[in-house]
Amino acid sequence: xxxxxxxxxxxxxxxxxxxxxxxxxxxxxxxxxxxxxxxxxxxxxxxxxxxxxxxxxxxxxxxxxxxxxxxxxxxxxxxxxxxxxxxxxxxxxxxxxxxxxxxxxxxxxxxxxxxxxxxxxxxxxxxxxxxxxxxxxxxxxxxxxxxxxxxxxxxxxxxxxxxxxxxxxxxxxxxxxxxxxxxxxxxxxxxxxxxxxxxxxxxxxxxxxxxxxxxxxxxxxxxxxxxxxxxxxxxxxxxxxxxxxxxxxxxxxxxxxx
Amino acid sequence: xxxxxxxxxxxxxxxxxxxxxxxxxxxxxxxxxxxxxxxxxxxxxxxxxxxxxxxxxxxxxxxxxxxxxxxxxxxxxxxxxxxxxxxxxxxxxxxxxxxxxxxxxxxxxxxxxxxxxxxxxxxxxxxxxxxxxxxxxxxxxxxxxxxxxxxxxxxxxxxxxxxxxxxxxxxxxxxxxxxxxxxxxxxxxxxxxxxxxxxxxxxxxxxxxxxxxxxxxxxxxxxxx
Numbered sequence: 001x002x003x004x005x006x007x008x009x010x011x012x013x014x015x016x017x018x019x020x021x022x023x024x025x026x027x028x029x030x031x032x033x034x035x036x037x038x039x040x041x042x043x044x045x046x047x048x049x050x051x052x053x054x055x056x057x058x059x060x061x062x063x064x065x066x067x068x069x070x071x072x073x074x075x076x077x078x079x080x081x082x083x084x085x086x087x088x089x090x091x092x093x094x095x096x097x098x099x100x101x102x103x104x105x106x107x108x109x110x111x112x113x114x115x116x117x118x119x120x121x122x123x124x125x126x127x128x129x130x131x132x133x134x135x136x137x138x139x140x141x142x143x144x145x146x147x148x149x150x151x152x153x154x155x156x157x158x159x160x161x162x163x164x165x166x167x168x169x170x171x172x173x174x175x176x177x178x179x180x181x182x183x184x185x186x187x188x189x190x191x192x193x194x195x196x197x198x199x200x201x202x203x204x205x206x207x208x209x210x211x212x213x214x215x216x217x218x219x220x221x222x223x224x225x226x227x228x229x230x231x232x233x234x235x236x237x238x239x240x241x242x243x244x245x246x247x248x249x250x251x252x253x254x255x256x257x258x
Numbered sequence: 259x260x261x262x263x264x265x266x267x268x269x270x271x272x273x274x275x276x277x278x279x280x281x282x283x284x285x286x287x288x289x290x291x292x293x294x295x296x297x298x299x300x301x302x303x304x305x306x307x308x309x310x311x312x313x314x315x316x317x318x319x320x321x322x323x324x325x326x327x328x329x330x331x332x333x334x335x336x337x338x339x340x341x342x343x344x345x346x347x348x349x350x351x352x353x354x355x356x357x358x359x360x361x362x363x364x365x366x367x368x369x370x371x372x373x374x375x376x377x378x379x380x381x382x383x384x385x386x387x388x389x390x391x392x393x394x395x396x397x398x399x400x401x402x403x404x405x406x407x408x409x410x411x412x413x414x415x416x417x418x419x420x421x422x423x424x425x426x427x428x429x430x431x432x433x434x435x436x437x438x439x440x441x442x443x444x445x446x447x448x449x450x451x452x453x454x455x456x457x458x459x460x461x462x463x464x465x466x467x468x469x470x471x472x473x474x475x476x477x478x479x480x481x482x483x
Contacts, residue, residue: 064348065344066483085350088348091348097341100342101273101342103280104273113345115266116349116351160345
């Protein structure tokens, strides 16, 4: 799978994603409080944090679906959401919801999104076939999505997110509701995508999975980065301990692995 | 690079029509409501010919308006609940293409209901409702209503009271369309001198244009967080 590489930064900054003093509040309730983070091209970042810590909000902001209250986000040098049009074609999002039309078939869903991403008919057909084979749904391509199990819908959702060959893949708790086989397939797809050089940011609750798949672990607590280190810096037990410290501790400063 | 506006609009409209042909969720609800309404009105209003001609325009538009609200509500709520509105917003397409795509679908469903109502009401109320003039008024009225309805349904679909809020918000805002449509229909059916249906149709055209421009400008602010 050749990755789309049209995300050409207008600046010389080496980081693909740069987040500075990011604030997001819903009414008077702040979710993110001056969060700083930068992510290099090709990194696989696992976002850990308790429910309501701001992981999903951060992913919505990165995808341009939500507007920051204050602070800046640049993706490939483009400022979000002001210049989101330049970035949208380079982002794929897998949410805990499948984001699919239940009354359309698997193939019709992918054909619809291929049109929205301006893929030619030939490219759309080729990518649809390739991805349906990859997620194990080629035999069910002409069945309505409403007849699919939760795991099958999530697999199709991954195909939808990869259809336009994005440089950045955002995943918001993609393992929700998946059985063991479907979760293993998702593990494999993510590993392959990382090997191909795709930048992956995944919000997840499973510390073991984060440690085994990601190249970097970022913990968000009370709207700021509470821990940020390569996944190899600590073993699963160490990460779990750190998670407890960061999640319930008093400090909101960054705790480094060292 | 953005997907061309027309291609995105047509893709969204085709998707809505295809999903509806497959499921018939919206159109069956709208049609059932419309049929029951005109039947109840026909039993309730046992009128002479003149009184019937005066009342039938109101019956027609009340039925079309509420059937349309049912369809609009469901269409946008499904996009929100399934997260597919987010999936469309993620794509490199103009927000206006989403608006016009959804509008084409809503307009088509409401027109189907309206077009089926005309011959049925012709039989039930014994009035000549299938005329070119009335078809034009139906098209203009439905266009105005679907335009403002698509914008407001996108807005109310994000709220908790989404099912009940749309009619409360929509009926006052759509009053110029409803009023002009009823008056134009009435003028066509009452063949007395001085009843200028075309003047009302012209007002409808102006209202439609104003709504189209306003909704076109406002839609992106309604759908984005």
